[in-house]
Amino acid sequence: MKTLIKGAVVVPMTEGGQGAGGTGSGAGETWFVGSVAWEGNKIVYVGPDGGGGAEGGVDEFIAANPDAEVIDGRGRLVMPGLVNTHTHVAMTLMRNAMDDVPLMKWLNEKIWPLEATLTPDDIARGARVGIEEMLAGGTTTMVDMYWHEAAIAKVVKEEGIRAVLCPCFVDGEKMADFEADLPETLAVAEEAGGRITVRIGPHAAYTCSPETMRRGIELARKHGLGAHVHLSETQDEQAIVKERYGCTPTEYLRDQGLFELPTMAAHSIHLSDGDIEILRGAGVTAVHNPQSNMKLASGAAPVVKLLEAGVNVSLGTDGAASNNDLDMFDEMRTAALLAKHTAADPSVLPAWEVLRMATANGAEAIGMGGELGVLAQGALADVVMVDVTGPHWFPAENDPVSALVYSAKSSDVCGVWVDGEARLRKF
């Protein structure tokens, strides 16, 4: 099955960068008017209309593929699927359960007691809602950390999103649950044909003792897995780890050997220069969660400093209980505004950089750089189409990349394909 979107604004995320601008004149800019085609789960054509193109132009492609579905791209924009690199998808169940309180109070008094009552069936129900919310808003990959990931894996398989599932663990009896959940999650992932991968999910430095970390890392090594952890989310966390181990959470996790695994670290807010150097040296991705951080008043991650230091920074919504949605368009805009506000400098974190955090950097974070997060020949066909005819898009041709970050709404998404298969068709 071949699909072609013809005559759209294409934002491939492969070229250009800060200040490159877009002229609509051809490939090599941040955007151009052209076409994207895929066969099965692979992109086979990306090129500007009216000549050029990787395989000699779109008309030749259509002539050579009379069986392809051709979608009129006029008034639409095509971009890589968004990669939400930190969420707890089943926490849709606890959306608005307790708001406007600090993290530790929120966790201790509401979230952890509620989570203790959740069955795998509850978690599957919450996951289904969250996955549908994400697909509808253009997110084609999610990185999830939670309990009973095997139950979430089954829903991922049915709903057709791409996912990195990270069974969570903390000290105490939850460790045994993790040791049971991990092989079950791996088994479902195996059946999903590459759409699901698995990592271990040590909750955080303050909830995982050296012995707990050792057991988790040992299992990761046995199965060849990466890791996904919460890092330096609050000042409380810094103080607890300092008192217990005499070091920063980053140093603690490094000393346990966690960063010898491919690791992504959510939040990454209260980092010293030494911590940033550790993350850079170990190739750890920092996952920025601006809305959750702002809502819980946790602080603002040093995103600009991290990027300048050469750390990969991706973007995530966190769970719906602390956001309170799973909307990556919202998250992009917040990331840009928060960075400018914090730095008192409107030139930091320009739109293209933020879009890259939500696409190509997200792919990089999960070890799929070049395969995902870009529209390029040979990349996986995780494709999103956006309606650009709404009044808030006018005039779209000024700068579609800026519009995606500063003006677009997730409800503008009108087409979503994961692995080449349609998951949303509103056209």
Ligand SMILES: [Zn+2]
């Ligand atoms: Zn989280």
